[in-house]
Amino acid sequence: xxxxxxxxxxxxxxxxxxxxxxxxxxxxxxxxxxxxxxxxxxxxxxxxxxxxxxxxxxxxxxxxxxxxxxxxxxxxxxxxxxxxxxxxxxxxxxxxxxxxxxxxxxxxxxxxx
Amino acid sequence: xxxxxxxxxxxxxxxxxxxxxxxxxxxxxxxxxxxxxxxxxxxxxxxxxxxxxxxxxxxxxxxxxxxxxxxxxxxxxxxxxxxxxxxxxxxxxxxxxxxxxxxxxxxxxx
Numbered sequence: 001x002x003x004x005x006x007x008x009x010x011x012x013x014x015x016x017x018x019x020x021x022x023x024x025x026x027x028x029x030x031x032x033x034x035x036x037x038x039x040x041x042x043x044x045x046x047x048x049x050x051x052x053x054x055x056x057x058x059x060x061x062x063x064x065x066x067x068x069x070x071x072x073x074x075x076x077x078x079x080x081x082x083x084x085x086x087x088x089x090x091x092x093x094x095x096x097x098x099x100x101x102x103x104x105x106x107x108x109x110x111x112x113x
Numbered sequence: 114x115x116x117x118x119x120x121x122x123x124x125x126x127x128x129x130x131x132x133x134x135x136x137x138x139x140x141x142x143x144x145x146x147x148x149x150x151x152x153x154x155x156x157x158x159x160x161x162x163x164x165x166x167x168x169x170x171x172x173x174x175x176x177x178x179x180x181x182x183x184x185x186x187x188x189x190x191x192x193x194x195x196x197x198x199x200x201x202x203x204x205x206x207x208x209x210x211x212x213x214x215x216x217x218x219x220x221x222x223x
Contacts, residue, residue: 004155032209034209034210034211036213041218042215042216043201043213043214043215043216044156044201044211044213045213046210046211046212046213049208049210091153093155093156095155095211097209100209101158102158102209102211104155104156104157105155106154106155107153107154107155109153
């Protein structure tokens with residue numbers, strides 16, 4: 001069965017609003033989770049590393065004030081896209097490190113109108 | 114900036130044909146992984162290669178890691194329509210961070 005879940009699976013929002021995406025490790029604790037973004041017909045780009053109990057580490061070029069990451073528990077990391085714009089429309093995928101293996105969530109399709 | 118280039122970017126073949134996908138890096142990674150991704154889903158791990166020169170087989174899929182641990186290949190024998198998908202290589206850092214390749218989109222026609 002699935003080890004990592006994401007919610008929602010798809011979301012449509014208006015430009016200027018904020019959207020929260022949840023990533024949960026099911027029945028396992030994950031001190032480290034990763035957030036990726038994938039544009040149509042492109043590969044996955046690492047956005048940030050989410051560490052439980054500490055600040056996230058962002059990759060170069062990713063705005064930390066726009067993509068807020070909170071990893072408040074060992075089973076949940078959230079990504080909030082603030083003041084979303086149409087160019088933020090993408091497929092957002094999280095992954096969790098569980099017992100030294102990386103498991104990916106099913107992804108969240110964000111469409112900003 | 115570390116880059117992993119995959120070739121070809123897109124491949125359309127007939128069922129039963131063989132194919133090879135290449136992944137080339139400008140850097141050395143501690144290990145390299147291959148994933149397959151279906152539309153609208155997260156990637157699924159196929160294999161991890163660690164040692165230079167290593168060859169791993171997974172049914173009709175053969176994975177090879179270059180001696181210098183900077184390149185890898187995926188060979189599929191007698192491709193099936195079920196093999197259709199996006200194939201991604203990914204370089205693994207010691208911190209579990211993955212740097213994904215540019216991807217190869219495979220279409221196997223019945």
